[in-house]
Amino acid sequence: MDIWKFFAIGHEHHVFCNPLGEAKFDELIERLAFPEAARVLDIACGKAELLVRIARRWACTGVGVDLSPHFVADARAKVAAADLESTITIVEGEGSRYDGKAGSFDAAMCLGASWIFGGHGETLDALSTWAKPGGLLVVGEPFFRGEPSAEYLTARGMTRESFDSHQGNVQQGLDRGLGFLYSVVSTPDDWDRYEGLQCDAAERYARENPNDPDVPAILSGIRRARDQYLRWGRDELGWAVYVFLKNPVEV
DSSP states (O other): OOHHHHHHHHHHSSSSSSOHHHHHHHHHHHHHHOOOEEEEETTTTTHHHHHHHHHHHHOOHHHHHSSOOHHHHHHHHHHHTTTTTTTTEEESSSSOOOOOTTTTTEEEEEESOGGTTHHHHHHHHHHHEEEEEEEEEEEEEEEESSSSSSHHHHHTOOTTTOOOHHEEEEEEEETTOOOEEEEEEOHHHHHHHHEEEEEEHHHHHHHHHHTOOHHHHHHHHHHHHHHHHIIIIIHHEEEEEEEEEOOOOOO
């Protein structure tokens, strides 16, 4: 089935398409403290909720890029409803191919989609090209809470190298000469809500759309992810948003 349809159905009830609560996102937005007339880039922007809240709080302009036509439609509708069409531009396309001018953004963000660039470190490299000197890099990335079990890696089709530790995610930024400013970490409650909303959305969709030929694939995918999360993921995988500074003061 269409993978973007699958993601759209599973995230129908999510305000943010990541395992972090709204209060923590609002806390994060406060910490960004953008200057006047700042420009923000969000790769894999989803429904553009983060861009809209940033634009409202800091009166900045933004560009959101997403490959999902479903999320792009949601994002444009959200921007229009917020009367921010002159402030936020939504681009449908592959984030790694976005042709924005290098060094032109006060912040470059990518939350929960480092696969676009091939990993966490590669995402930091890509975002660094778009950020101004002294600008911010904001990334959302999973991390292993400890040594992952072989069963979990096999079930998820991952390897030990798929993700780093929490400390390792920070260190990858430091190794690239970035300054580490801040992180916001998901709790088990954040994860439970994120996973539970997907289960709820999929099960309701299946009941309301019994003639959709994609229903078996949707339910199979969501239920498999549910079982993996409850058996292993809740204890073994974390998620956090990291804020880095490009060109920090050297000592």
